[in-house]
Amino acid sequence: MKYFDYAASCPLDDEAAETYVKAATKYFGNSQSLHDSGSVANSLLENCRDEMAHILHVEKEGIYFTSGGSESNFLGIHALLTAAKKNGKHIITSMAEHSSVKSALDKFIDEQHYEVTAIPLLSNGIIDLDQLKLAIKEETVLLAIQHGNSEIGTLQPLKEISNLCKEKQILIHSDCVHTFGKTDFKGISDYVDSISISGHKFYGPKGTGMVYINPYLKWNPYYPAATHEKGFRPGTVNVPSIAAMTVAAQKADKQLHNNNTHYKQLRETFLHAIEPVNEHVIVYQSDEPYQLPSTIGMRIKGMEGQFMMLECNRRGFAISTGSACQVGMQSISKTMHAMGITGKDAKGFIRISFGWHTTEEESRELGQTIVKIIHETSLR
Template sequence: MMNYFDYAASTPVDAESLRIYQTVSEEFWGNPSSLHDIGGKAQNLLTKCRETLAAMLGVPAKGIYFTSGGTEGNHLALVTLAMSRRKKGKHIIIGGAEHSSLHSSAGFLQDLGFSVTKVPLDSKGLINIDRLTASISDQTSVVSIGHVNGEIGTIQPLHAIKDLLKSRDILFHSDMVQSFGKIDLTEFTSLVDSFTISSHKIYGPKGVGSLYINPALGVAPMIPGQTHEDGFRGGTVNLPGIAGFVTAAGSHIESFATSHYQNLRTVFLTQLNDRLQGLYTLYEGPLHTQLPHVIGLGIHGIEGQWLMLECNRHGMCISTGSACSAGSQDMSKTLQSMGVSHRAGKEFIRISFGRDTRTEQAVALAHLLSDIHAAHTSALT
């Protein structure tokens, strides 16, 4: 049996979410855009899902658009906001360690004549506010900084960023995929003009997510003439997935227990330190800026990709960072942005815990990592 430590990449689908998915597939199969009664029944459920999710997030339902996940949401958000403000200026700023979807969206905008500045993280994995401040010009129209880093779990200072932007007529987007369900977002959703969340990070079905854009902005859709999601997205909505997503969101937000994850983190790092003290580097922020369920580290002298495969061979699933860039030979964007050397960056692994992770599993993983290190070291001598 595999022991899974990659919950930041994806989670199993919650049983109740799956049940709702099936029920909606069987009973609400009409197209919500159809005008007959079967379509109307589906439309009513879609509206209810939108209102329920909006209430959880503390935002108006009119600003919620359902998407296929975080990647599509980020594409739609950054391009839509940038295009809607291009008369103000064609300069956008993103964090250097953003999800790959925001880097690709920024590249798309560069091809359209926008200039892009990527602001690095400091040595603790937090956005460098001084560098962000220095990057702003009269032409800056959009800033995009993710709420929680998906590779090391640091929580970015959205309040400080908002204070910096609020008097400058600059739109603020945040990728909240990794913070949704782990932090009460109602404190943060009012700070931003748009944000994205995803279903499969919180025990919901894959292929579903949501983008919020403040309806008071009155921005136009990226592609005109689309008939679904108030014109913001083409294609018939995935109503079973949306219902499963909202169901999972409700139960996960209520059940997230920080103490469970803090205990797992403490146990794992204590065990690792007992066996590999001075032989690994832990990448984390100060306590109040760190989500406990994500651990980013590098074991000295062992390439992360090889270590991940060795763990897999022994029944333990870990990762080398964001699943959306897995398989690429580049080092982690997060570590690159933090100024970590290429050699140290190649050693990076990510461990992420879920609600079903048990203490003994965390202990076993720490023991396995030290055993692999010992075997690797002896093979070299």
């Protein structure tokens, strides 16, 4: 099977796997324990915190390890709401956010009576800044906005968004699960107040993640009497997995430029291969620097994305129909909906995402396979 669904999950990197085994067998103490084994585990944990802070260009006091992106989103949003700089019960988000963000906001709507305004995306996948300006109220205390769209790979203009929000004392949470390891994070923390990432999106282990919260904010924990991660969350800290995730993060950061050069070539190769059916295909993308080269979101006119996905799978290629968290729910892509594309048109969406090990030949073969499927289907 030739894999083109790296936006959903990546294989565990070999060095990260070796690190996990070593940490799990040699540094297995509880990091909260006061004996030497616990101290050694805690030292490893804090070294990981230092390194993740270095990669993110933030202060280590704001780093908290979690079980993944969904938990990071929930706890990050909760923390910012308790740290709001003014009184208010209004939150702004985009219509294309990950389901974990939406479910978190729904909880605050139901239990604490917040009002939420969801902003659409423009045809290039970027949030409509004019709509954002109009949505801001005196009572707006938080903006929850993804850094990068997981379905079409567009990057939001966080600097411009930050300029709109900071002058109104609006805190910003950014879901960076799809962008960490794929773009330079230098300066990102200047624009947002909390950041969430997930280990398995950059070749770390599943069940690991991290949230950064501006350490100058005074927040209250969601879990009462939690003792781990400085009271941020309960449960024994998974030091081996955190160590493995940190190794994967170091590798992704070190290889960032070379990987993106590789992804750009794969993207060009694939798009060139599907040129014979360009009249049947719409690719949703933005211009540099607001586009991740590793993610291609597209629609086949007159064909359901699920059909194309199954046909590709039958021929040995793994692609997707959008975010893995909504597959099987019979709902259209959140991104398509946010861009005003609905009904049968939206159901034609597919996503192709490249990884470190994807080759140009594989990318070309996938493009040629999609062309063949379209030609065969149109002849029926």
